[in-house]
Amino acid sequence: MKEGKVWGTTETLLTTNTVEVHRIKINPRSYCSMHKHEFKWNMFYVIKGKLYIEVEKNNYDLTDVTELFQGQYTSVKPNEFHRFFTKDEPVEALEVYYLNSISEDIVRKTVGGVE
Numbered sequence: 001m002k003e004g005k006v007w008g009t010t011e012t013l014l015t016t017n018t019v020e021v022h023r024i025k026i027n028p029r030s031y032c033s034m035h036k037h038e039f040k041w042n043m044f045y046v047i048k049g050k051l052y053i054e055v056e057k058n059n060y061d062l063t064d065v066t067e068l069f070q071g072q073y074t075s076v077k078p079n080e081f082h083r084f085f086t087k088d089e090p091v092e093a094l095e096v097y098y099l100n101s102i103s104e105d106i107v108r109k110t111v112g113g114v115e
Helices: none
Strands: 002-005 008-015 019-026 041-048 051-056 063-068 073-076 082-085 091-098
Touching: 041 051, 051 073, 063 073
Parallel strands: none
Antiparallel strands: 002 008, 008 019, 019 091, 041 073, 041 091, 051 063, 051 082
16 A cells, blocks of 8 residues: 655555565655654665664663665664654655564574585
8 A cells, every 4th residue: 555645655565463564755855753663663774865764762862863875774663753854865765663673583503614
């Protein structure tokens, strides 16, 4: 499903119980609302253009701005207020919502090697 937004469009690509993937197209000099997700992580992967992610950090008094170029990504933790914005060019990106970080999911029984 494709939806119009004041800042561009969002198109749902995948929805499951634990993950959602959206293709977002953001107009130049546009931004979304400052918001947070209580339980979901929010990841942004840039397909085309330059995207900025502004995050109000919870563990210290700082507003962090991350500049993402094509092929780069970042994730925002649950309960951190954030927004995305663009400057002078349009942006196409994937926006992924997921419930838990799965990067620490692996448990190794052995170590790999070369024969």
